[in-house]
Amino acid sequence: MPTNNMTRLDPNSQAASRGLSDLSIRNLFIIPTIAFLIIFNIFPLLYSLGYSFTDFRASTNAPAKFVGLQNYRDLLNDPFIWKNFSITAKYVLISVTGQVVVGFGLAMLLNRAIPAKGLITTLLLLPMMLSMAVVGLFWKLLYDPNFGIINYFLGLGKFEWLADPDMALWAIAIVDIWMWSPFVMLLSLAGLSAVPKHLYEAAEIDRAGNIYTFFRITLPLVAPILMIAIIFRTMEAFKTFDLAYVLSSQPTTELIAIRLYKMAFQEWQTGMSSAFAYIVLIMVVAITNIYVKYLNKVKAR
Amino acid sequence: MKRNMSGLLAGAALSALMATSATAEDLVIFWAEWDPANFLQELVNEYEEETGISVTVETTPWADFQTKAFTEFNARGSAYDMIVGDSQWLGAASEGGHYVDLTEFFKENNLGEVMAPATVKYYAEYPGNSGKYWAIPAEGDAVGWSYRKDWFEDPAEMEAFKAKYGYDLAPPKTWAELTDIAEFFHRPDEDRYGIAIYTDNSYDAMVMGVENAIFSYGADLGNFETYEVDGYVNSDKAVAALENYKKLYSYTPPGWAKTFFVENNQAITEGLVAMSMNYFAFFPALLNEATNPHAANTGFFANPAGPDGDQFAALGGQGISVVKYSENQDMAMDFLEWFIKDETQKRWAELGGYTASAAVLESDEFRQATPYNEAFYQTMFKVKDFWAVPEFAELLTSANQRLYPFIVGDEGTAKETLDALAADWEATFKKYGRGQ
Numbered sequence: 001m002p003t004n005n006m007t008r009l010d011p012n013s014q015a016a017s018r019g020l021s022d023l024s025i026r027n028l029f030i031i032p033t034i035a036f037l038i039i040f041n042i043f044p045l046l047y048s049l050g051y052s053f054t055d056f057r058a059s060t061n062a063p064a065k066f067v068g069l070q071n072y073r074d075l076l077n078d079p080f081i082w083k084n085f086s087i088t089a090k091y092v093l094i095s096v097t098g099q100v101v102v103g104f105g106l107a108m109l110l111n112r113a114i115p116a117k118g119l120i121t122t123l124l125l126l127p128m129m130l131s132m133a134v135v136g137l138f139w140k141l142l143y144d145p146n147f148g149i150i151n152y153f154l155g156l157g158k159f160e161w162l163a164d165p166d167m168a169l170w171a172i173a174i175v176d177i178w179m180w181s182p183f184v185m186l187l188s189l190a191g192l193s194a195v196p197k198h199l200y201e202a203a204e205i206d207r208a209g210n211i212y213t214f215f216r217i218t219l220p221l222v223a224p225i226l227m228i229a230i231i232f233r234t235m236e237a238f239k240t241f242d243l244a245y246v247l248s249s250q251p252t253t254e255l256i257a258i259r260l261y262k263m264a265f266q267e268w269q270t271g272m273s274s275a276f277a278y279i280v281l282i283m284v285v286a287i288t289n290i291y292v293k294y295l296n297k298v299k300a301r
Numbered sequence: 302m303k304r305n306m307s308g309l310l311a312g313a314a315l316s317a318l319m320a321t322s323a324t325a326e327d328l329v330i331f332w333a334e335w336d337p338a339n340f341l342q343e344l345v346n347e348y349e350e351e352t353g354i355s356v357t358v359e360t361t362p363w364a365d366f367q368t369k370a371f372t373e374f375n376a377r378g379s380a381y382d383m384i385v386g387d388s389q390w391l392g393a394a395s396e397g398g399h400y401v402d403l404t405e406f407f408k409e410n411n412l413g414e415v416m417a418p419a420t421v422k423y424y425a426e427y428p429g430n431s432g433k434y435w436a437i438p439a440e441g442d443a444v445g446w447s448y449r450k451d452w453f454e455d456p457a458e459m460e461a462f463k464a465k466y467g468y469d470l471a472p473p474k475t476w477a478e479l480t481d482i483a484e485f486f487h488r489p490d491e492d493r494y495g496i497a498i499y500t501d502n503s504y505d506a507m508v509m510g511v512e513n514a515i516f517s518y519g520a521d522l523g524n525f526e527t528y529e530v531d532g533y534v535n536s537d538k539a540v541a542a543l544e545n546y547k548k549l550y551s552y553t554p555p556g557w558a559k560t561f562f563v564e565n566n567q568a569i570t571e572g573l574v575a576m577s578m579n580y581f582a583f584f585p586a587l588l589n590e591a592t593n594p595h596a597a598n599t600g601f602f603a604n605p606a607g608p609d610g611d612q613f614a615a616l617g618g619q620g621i622s623v624v625k626y627s628e629n630q631d632m633a634m635d636f637l638e639w640f641i642k643d644e645t646q647k648r649w650a651e652l653g654g655y656t657a658s659a660a661v662l663e664s665d666e667f668r669q670a671t672p673y674n675e676a677f678y679q680t681m682f683k684v685k686d687f688w689a690v691p692e693f694a695e696l697l698t699s700a701n702q703r704l705y706p707f708i709v710g711d712e713g714t715a716k717e718t719l720d721a722l723a724a725d726w727e728a729t730f731k732k733y734g735r736g737q
Binding site: 057058059060061062080144145146158160162163164165248249250251252262265266267268269 | 368559
């Protein structure tokens with residue numbers, strides 16, 4: 001027999017005295033949310049799915065013509081779109097790897113008794129509290145070959161961080177790493193402080209080396225929470241728009257989000273860009289699913 | 302009671318204020334955020350003094366201008382009564398039904414002759430040679446050049462230049478001279494560079510720069526009536542022009558890979574380069590001592606001729622159109638009647654606007670008003686423009702995708718680049734059923 005999970009309304013409560021039943025209270029909370037979701041999420045989602053099979057352009061009065069899978073075929077056959085995808089994949093890889101290495105490293109350093117730990121942690125968290133566009137603008141100044149402070153300190157002369165097609169993507173990834181490593185650090189710190197101290201004591205008694213302890217105790221116990229950080233960062237990195245848009249207009253830094261924006265709001269190819277957005281959506285869902293499967297496996301261990 | 306009275310009075314004052322603010326925005330003109338928009342606001346303030354109808358010039362940064370304007374059009378919004386839109390928008394906005402047809406107005410006022418012919422052709426008429434007009438040329442603009450007079454007139458430099466190239470150092474008359482001078486002044490060790498050009502591959506920035514070379518070399522982007530592009534944009538002349546533009550890129554300051562009008566003016570104000578390409582609309586800032594420490598030493602010249610003597614420049618500037626969804630169309634037409642009057646156009650030029658009125662442009666008074674007006678006058682009679690078809694943004698994207706890797710990234714050859722571009726444009730025109 002199915003059990004009813006709902007909490008029963010106290011017959012003496014104010015709500016009950018006004019005559020609101022359990023059902024109406026539930027509806028009161030749920031219906032606005034569902035309505036909001038349907039109007040602003042599900043309806044546009046389905047509507048744009050419809051558009052993705054047409055040659056509709058929002059900038060003209062011409063009626064949309066059904067073209068079947070033509071948009072999807074054109075997009076998947078366009079070498080420039082594939083270039084956008086491979087650039088994005090490279091960017092996600094560099095940026096997320098960098099954030100995990102730096103963020104986890106910082107967490108390891110902070111996970112010990114050091115003076116002014118709270119202050120240091122707070123200062124380290126500052127970058128991720130800034131707006132992406134602002135970060136992009138001031139890093140553009142920092143990278144400037146004529147007066148930028150980075151070349152000055154590193155003694156790189158007139159090195160062109162953003163103008164060099166091969167370097168530009170790395171330069172953007174470095175900014176992303178600077179900005180979001182603290183996020184990985186914060187989650188890792190939470191994971192690290194939850195590792196029971198007696199495990200380390202036992203390892204010490206067994207004379208286990210530092211490396212052995214790290215790979216056998218620390219990493220496996222922190223892995224689930226680290227995976228969550230990686231899922232978040234991968235999804236965000238995949239969608240990156242503002243940072244790359246502000247910093248550089250190199251073709252080698254044209255991420256899919258930028259291409260999609262141009263297609264939808266500069267070229268007004270509404271039908272084509274809807275199809276493009278669906279391709280991106282399917283990819284993000286697929287990648288996230290792989291991660292979630294892996295996360296469940298890690299948790300099960 | 303007293304409190305009640307003061308409340309009532311405050312209420313009355315508030316409603317009176319609101320009533321004035323309602324009449325205070327009789328007409329709204331939408332434009333991009335730059336100096337000419339401020340000059341236009343000054344001009345329309347005089348319209349309010351004459352007629353009591355106030356006009357507000359609403360602006361948005363250039364980067365958002367196209368997106369914001371078309372978002373409003375697509376929503377059939379009545380926020381703007383008139384819009385000073387880019388010349389490339391004519392196709393999209395007229396075919397999309399967003400602009401009011403001004404053909405009758407054009408004929409009644411004989412604007413085809415009142416305004417400089419090139420401005421009528423590119424700011425107002427669509428499709429090409431159709432005799433249908435959608436805008437009144439408002440802000441004439443084209444790409445010209447500024448240069449450092451003190452560097453050019455330095456006797457030691459003049460002597461060294463003559464010894465190296467065999468002719469006198471002076472503002473260039475040809476693209477070959479332009480390239481020589483850029484090479485001559487390019488001295489990275491002294492933190493001095495030859496030239497500043499457009500390289501930003503978003504929207505039409507870099508394309509306008511390349512057009513200057515292509516047009517002066519005697520090549521065209523294509524046939525604007527038949528939509529043929531093969532043999533035009535990838536002709537031998539166009540290939541040579543693109544090679545020359547790429548060569549100029551090697552004489553730019555470091556990091557010159559995403560540059561447009563802001564950076565190109567900075568190149569002069571910061572004392573980085575000998576010559577800088579820019580729209581005439583941005584030259585007033587270069588003569589202002591407050592914004593340019595080298596103002597007294599800054600000179601101007603028109604886009605030089607190519608190897609065969611052709612001399613053209615890429616067109617900037619905008620025409621003013623009436624938005625179809627405006628609720629004040631009649632008032633907007635009355636405003637345009639006032640705007641095209643000779644005395645209004647003359648006043649427009651005095652305030653700093655670049656008039657397209659042929660009579661004003663040809664007057665000595667205008668041509669001698671500033672150091673760059675003469676170059677502007679010469680240029681406005683030999684301008685050419687990008688495609689104005691509704692899918693112009695897609696054509697720009699292909700151009701950016703092909704040209705940028707060649708110019709900045711050093712990929713492929715000029716011929717391969719332009720052949721690929723011609724193929725892209727052919728495919729786009731085919732997709733929209735043009736020229737078949």
